[in-house]
Amino acid sequence: MTTHSNSNVEAAIYGRVSSDAQAQEQTIESQVADIRRKVSQDKALLQDKNCFLDDGVSGSTLHRPALERLRDAAYVGQFQRLYVHSPDRLARKYAYQVLIVDELQKLGIELVFLNRAIGASPEEDLLLQMQGMFAEYERAKIMERSRRGKRHAATRGSVNVLSAAPYGYRYITRREGDGQAAYEIIEEQATVVRQVFQWVGRDRLSIGEATRRLTKSDTVTATGKATWDRTTVWGMLKNTAYKGSAAFGKTRTGPRRPQLRAHRGNSKTPRRTGSTYDTDTSEQLSIPVPAIVSSELFDAVQTQLTENRQRGHESRRGAKxxxxxxxxxxxxxxxxxxxxxxxxxxxxxxxxxxxxxxxxxxxxxxxxxxxxxxxxxxxxxxxxxxxxxxxxxxxHPKLLRKEYERRLAAPSDSDSVASIKKQVASSKRSVERLIDAYTDGVLDRAEFDPRLKRARDRLAKHERQLQTLESESREQSTLRESLSCVDSFCESVGTNxxxxxxxxxxxxxxxxxxxxxxxxxxxxxxxxxxxxxxxxxxxxxxxxxxxxxxxxxxxxxxxxxxxxx
Ligand SMILES: [Zn+2]
Structure with missing residues (x-):
């Protein structure tokens, strides 16, 4: 794509650095400086409102505050040209890059990448990414469409996007409510909610005391339990729905948090690769619902909670x-x-x-x-x-080191990972082929059932192998981290x-x-x-x-x- 030097073009810039990459890669400042230089060379107009920067945000998801604003701004025609350092700043996954580029181009926005013109070598791109790309792209598109769709619905204040209602309300589904979902107050539960807010906001009780009173009062929780716990009460007191504005997008998924030890009843390497993070209040959208407490009481409770926390934590801030x-x-x-x-x-x-x-x-x-x-x-x-x-x-640092190194020297299993991945794919295909053959009438039921079972068993076995290998390679990286720690420990600690x-x-x-x-x-x-x-x-x-x-x-x-x- 060529860049025009007409000076009336409204430009926008997008920059991103992920938090862990900052040390080795560039900072957001250097990235922005490069982009700005290019913008002024091109004599394009750049207003502050058209600078979209995601600092310390991973590129593995499209759920990023600045990118979200950028796409909204693009939609209303706030700029005509977008400058980005390189496609991988838009997203790490190729499918996501294509998705964003596709969306912006449909809106008539010209894209300028600093280090490479987009589509400079389409053959190369396509060949490299052909396999699995279309599937990935389709999946990404569907997921994004539904996420963005929900966000837009939330901006309009539609309760449809909230999947359930908290204690005190009944959720009227879209079907029950003629296409519009809604929250309906359950008076009996709402009385309990008001009582809890008054205990903390007016009588200045602690959450613990409020919890005890609740349990004593023979009220059952939303799930029918006779005992309340602090987390539930805390969640209730923080929920803005009760003052009439339910929050949408309170959490999002991100990279998995490091974990010290396996949680009770869980394996050390859980299946999920991500963790859930709370979003900033500014990223959340609020949807009007019927209020149960006044916003004055709600605010009084928040003040009280902050005060309680300060009192409780002053003496034991940090690890003890x-x-x-x-x-x-x-x-x-x-x-x-x-x-x-x-x-x-x-x-x-x-x-x-x-x-x-x-x-x-x-x-x-x-x-x-x-x-x-x-x-x-x-x-x-x-x-x-x-x-x-x-x-x-x-x-015995030497022994320690030797042992770590011996483990790290174990042959890399990237080859076997690739080969197992191939086997998983081929087992999947054979399951699909069997089903096709059965649907087309080539196989009868008696032949089909045992063969399908065998194929599925094979698939499950390969998937298990893959999982084990992947968790081993995660352990290897933990080991590598430990090794560098051991060095610095032994250095800084010495013999003393x-x-x-x-x-x-x-x-x-x-x-x-x-x-x-x-x-x-x-x-x-x-x-x-x-x-x-x-x-x-x-x-x-x-x-x-x-x-x-x-x-x-x-x-x-x-x-x-x-x-x-
Ligand atoms: Zn115990």
Missing amino acids: YLLQGLLECSKCGYAFYGKPVSRTSAKGKVRSYAYYRCIGTDGYRFGGKRVCECKQVRTDKLDEAVWNDACELLR LESADWTLRREILRTLIDNVVVEPDQIRIVYRINFPLFAKKTSKNGKEKVLHFCWRSAHRTLGRPYGCS
Whole structure:
């Protein structure tokens, strides 16, 4: 596409950098500077409102605030030419690039890429991306159309885009409501909502106290439970629907958050590759619904919540407990959390320690009945035991390094990933062919059923293999990260581990340890790596993943005892 040098063209620019790329790649400033230079060379007009910048936003989704505004502006003809550094700034996926370019060109907007003219070599592009591209494009188009469609409906204030109603309302579906969905107040529940808002906004109660009162009052939750929990009440108090404006687009998906240990009952590498993120209030659209509380009361509640939070957090801002997030109960699988000694149990003395408690032992979290009987553990003793263990490990940095390197040197499985992917595709095709053959009458039912079952089993097997390989390669990258950490630890710590301050200790432990299982009278530290020197015993079932097995030093086969409260 050629660039014209007419000076009356209204130009717009789009820039994006993802948050993790900023270090190695360019910053948004340098990107914008390049683009602006080109705009002024072309003598195009550029107004501030036509600068669309997504700073620190991933290109793997089209759900980006600035891009969203850009597409809206393009739709109303706010500019005629768009300058972008390169197509991958628009989107990382080719299908998304095509989608945006397609959309803008249909609106008559000229696209200028700095480093390459679009379609400079269409053959090359097509050949490279042919496979799977059309399928990907179609899928992307459908998903985008429905997402953008919903957004437009939300701008018009249509309740149709909200899929359900919160406690206090009944959701009238589109079919019930003659094409228009709506919220209808359930008076009985609305009274409860008003009461909760008054408790916090007027009587200045804490969420905990409001929750207790609710449970005592014999009111059941939206799902029919007799006990309320704080999260539910908190969510209620934050929900703007109650003051008459329901928010649309409160969350979006993004890259998966790093996770310290597997959550209770989940595997370490979950199927979902993304995480859900809360969006900024400015990105949300509000849809009018019938109000249950006045906006004055709603605002009073928000002020009170902020105040409560400040009061609660002032003394313990940031992390406080060394092993927070690493401890797991061997009995019930819930995590342990740190809890200071209460004033009554301290009996007037100043205690320099706190306790780690299993979440399962807190009755209030489980409707008044604790699910675990394990004892709490003194923080100072447990911290010390785990830290000493890790020190022993760190005093052998060479071994540590060697072991990491050996693991990293394992043959890369990118080839096998590709070949398994091919097998998955071919199994899928054979399933489809079988179904076609059956529909066309080539196969009869008796032949069809067993063959379909076999083909499906094969497909499932290959998909499982692929999943395993992919999770292994994710583990490899974790390992690579750990390796660089080990280096910097050993460098900064040297031989004098005892001088490491609390923050450094915490960092070291979180890097080396996968989790610490607290058993009734011992702890089991599961390191992320296997040490031939120390690991005289491998894991009990021998089937545990190589990277996660328990390291126990030779002279203490049962792990490490610790002080019990
Ligand atoms: Zn427990």
